[in-house]
Amino acid sequence: MKTNLLSLAWLCLIPFLLNAQTYKHYFKATYPLGNEFTNRASILENIEVEKPIKSTKVDYKVFKESNDYFIDRFLNSGKVIAYSKANLYLDRVADKLLQNDPALRAKVKFYFVYTTEVNAFTFTNGMIFVNIGLLARLDNEAQLAFIMAHEIAHYKKKHAFERYKFRTESEVKEIDEEEFLEVVLSKFSKDQEFEADKIGFEIYKNSGYYLNESVQTFEILKFAEYPVENLRIEKNVFEGQFLKIPQGFYSDSSYQAVFNENDTSLTHPSSVKRQEALRAQIAATPAAPTGKFLVNEQMFYELKLASQFALSEIYINERDFISSLYNTERLLLKYPANETLLEQKVQALYFLVANINFGSKSSVIRRPQKIQGEIKKFHQLFKNLSKKEANTLALRLVWDIYLKYPSDVIIKEFTKKVTKHFIISVGKDLSIFEKREAYNQYLIDSVYSLKVELDKQVKRASTKNSSSAVVKKTQKVGKDFFVKYAIPDLIENQEFKSVFNELVKEVENEAVMLEEEESELLENENGASSGSSTTRKAKKKKSSKKLVNEGKPVVQLDKLLVIEISNINLDLSSGNPVKFFAIKNKQKELVNTIQTCAKMNGIELVVFNPGDLAENDTAFFNDRSVLENWKGTCVANNLNEMLPSNYLEVSDICEKYGTRYVTFINTQTIIIPENQSYYFLNMLYTAYNPPLFVVAMVAVFRNRRYSALQMPIYDIMTGKLVSDFAFEYDVPDHSDFMKAEFYSIFNTIRK
Helix, strand or coil, rough: CHHHHHHHHHHHHHHCCCHHHHHHHHCCCCCCHHHHHHHHHCCCCCCCCCCCCCCCCCCCHHHHHHHCCCCCCCCCCCCECCCCCHHHHHHHHHHHHHHCCCCHHHCCCEEECCCCCCCCEECCEEEEEHHHHHHHCCCHHHHHHHHHHHHHHHHHHCCHHHHHHHHHHHHCCCCCHHHHHHHHCEEEEEEEHHHHHHHHHHHHHHCCCCHHHHHHHHHHHHHCCCCCCCCCHHHHHCCCCCCCCCCCCCCCCCCCCCCCCCCCCCCCCHHHHHHHHHHHHCCCCCCCCCCCCCCCCCHHHHHHHHHHHHHEEEEEHHCCCCHHHHHHHHHHHHHCCCHHHHHHHHHHHHHHHHHCCCCCCHHCCCHHCCCCCHHHHHHHHHHHHHHHHHHHHHHHHHHHHCCCCCCCCHHHHHHHHHHHHHHHHHHHHHHCCHHHCCHHHHHHHHHHHHHHHHHHHHHHHHHHHCHHHHHCCCHHHHCCCCHCCCCHHHCCCCCHHHHHHHHHHHHHHHHHHHHHHHHHHHHHHHHHCCCCHHHHHHHHHCCEEEEEECCCCCCCEEHHHHHHEEEEEEEEECCCCCCEECHHHHHHHHHHHHHHHHHCCCCCEEECCHHCCCCCHHHHHHHHHHHHHCCCCCHHHCCCCCCCCCHHHHHHHHHHHCCCEEEEEEEEEEEEECCCHHHHHHHHHHHHHHHHHHHHHHHCCCEEEEEEEEEEEECCCCCCCEEEEEECCHHHHHHHHHHHHHHHHHHHCCC
């Protein structure tokens, strides 16, 4: 009882330590980096798999190369949390688990991963990863220890290679990049999962943890597809004095999380079956003194809550804005004054309305009929709201927060962006909104309760093209009632009016600039089309090189951050299961070429090249993770001019390096079968013309080399694509050829 009270007291204290996003310090690298980051050639030193016999379809070399490529790529993705306070705790739990097997302990390394997925996985070289989404749900250290023991068992039995070997031997079709990741990282067979449970339990029980927690772990995994907990959240979190959610837009019912015991269509066996097997093992185990915390109870609860805070941002990075909002509201019920959570709420609303306004509503809001649990109500609400209503709701909520926390930089910046979206989607004339004296509580309550039915009547009347009596009846209310009556206090607030009017001018100026750019582009196109035949012939001759940046503005700069420089060799004529491999010597040459060309044009490059990492480069490692996080949010969302979800961190990087411009550079050499489509036709033809067999085979296997170069440049603080260089060539790349192209690019963008 005393322990539980201490834990509760600590949980109440932690939120006050997590303000201003300090929860992230648990996941920042603070200790010297290991050789898996500083010596990339050593990545596969610990791989131990038996080479298959030659008569099988398994290509052992391809498997090792594939692992090398994916491990290297994953470690430098920005998602891996390494050499941090969180990792130190994870290592201590691993020490406890393997205290009787130092040889095995020396072979395995543990990491956290910045993702919401409720999972853990193992590479064949002993690297074991535990996702933040899983840690956020666990109840105690013993459950974490059992999951780690389970993954250690996967490594011991080499399940990843066995699964790869089985898929390769039993399936004729090639395994592409995505399928390889699924097979090697997580999609073990059900028998392998049971075996890992059994062997993992033996490791777990010898460490001294409470045995029944191994069974309890699966109570959490049963509901892995739902948010952290299925907590009822009332609609008043979206309401205020001047805005009410219409009746029927947000259900009053309770929605339970549902567990499906049928594992027929699942890759993993049912949690119930796994629990039964573990109970049998526990029954056969002699009783022994055990505990739920054997390393550090306080650190576990700190990391768990930090992970729950982190989920709100990670959900945004994964474009799951509703889950981010739900997770934030869930935590706000417990810690209503936490400023970090209020920042995350404003951010989630911004990304949500931005996607709605850009026409991506269906991709970020799911159909409520297909969702279980209380989060269904959030999807239901935003599904029912029109674009104008969604923007109005967001504006109302973020301004209520901003007026309480006007000095918070994140709240301020994202509130301005939500306001800008409101101006574009709803209106830029404040006179269209009802003033405070027009506000009547009875009218508001009655209209909000009738709005759903009235909207249906208006729709039926307009569809039937019948009497407009119903339309006239609701004209005073109208579909914009929700919008007009939502901000009577804000239109009287001097700060709101000042920000609003400033943003109206900004929107109008941007519209004028856009018209001028489109007009100039149209003139250029018309001028090109009316050129002489000689000019057209010259352009046709240059068709082997395509410059995608034509017609777009080019930023002028003197310093540039380079997140990544990569050279990819894509051989579409090969039969390798995984076709993407970086050429390391070529990549080093490419980095030198780019830096030389930039220097010749007076442009300073800050290159975040993973290959340059040293043991003490934790700051470099952390900065690169921030930039990769930005890239995953802004670029992957494919929405121009988006604020970064890690706004303060990005701002610090801009100040630290003295520039706000960032790029990632990729060159590709691609081998494409020239006449693959004529393969069968040629075979049939040679059957009747044997002398032409050799000629036909040459035609079939003749390959065409193709090269490409990509270099988009972004304003990292706004997410705006300021220049986009992309070249395509019908010839193989060459060092002098690349040098000329990069010199031309840097000459174009220099100040």
